[in-house]
Amino acid sequence: DARVTQTPRHKVTEMGQEVTMRCQPILGHNTVFWYRQTMMQGLELLAYFRNRAPLDDSGMPKDRFSAEMPDATLATLKIQPSEPRDSAVYFCASGLNPYNSPLHFGNGTRLTVT
């Protein structure tokens, strides 16, 4: 059963530190998404890649967040420097391009910034 793999599952860090989250999308999926989930805001789109090209990162705070896909098997989301307000669950999801295809989510990275 193909799955989206995210690492780490949990991360606790101090304010100001760099955080890197990794995602291995399902083989063959050509779209990759990063979402952030908080109690207040719900699920927010941070970044969206199609065929490894970034198509939308308007949801990301540009000064501290960056998202990349160095190859088809790896997507990364970095926060530098991290702040307490970044504490959230970060999900990676992958899917095929057509709108009638569901996205498949990883188990998420629970980030706590103290």
Next chain:
Amino acid sequence: AQKITQTQPGMFVQEKEAVTLDCTYDTSDQSYGLFWYKQPSSGEMIFLIYQGSYDEQNATEGRYSLNFQKARKSANLVISASQLGDSAMYFCAMRPSGYSTLTFGKGTMLLVSP
């Protein structure tokens, strides 16, 4: 822009009863996909069911069915014969054809009691 509205923050149902979770959406796209996801307390996002905007029949997947009323822009999830394991947060989401990201509602927390 797309918008998903889930007006029920929480729902209670007894085991073996049916329950309907409401979802309305707003889009100017003619082609779009509607999805429901389940998020149990463990945190993963599980895809449940899909309905295409041009599908004439309501989608069904086991105990899940989608009551799709296109003119009213509603896509309600019906769970028949509720089980204790159905207790979770449920999210309605939409993916339009022109912009392939998934937009989520705020979710409905379903609690199934014995």
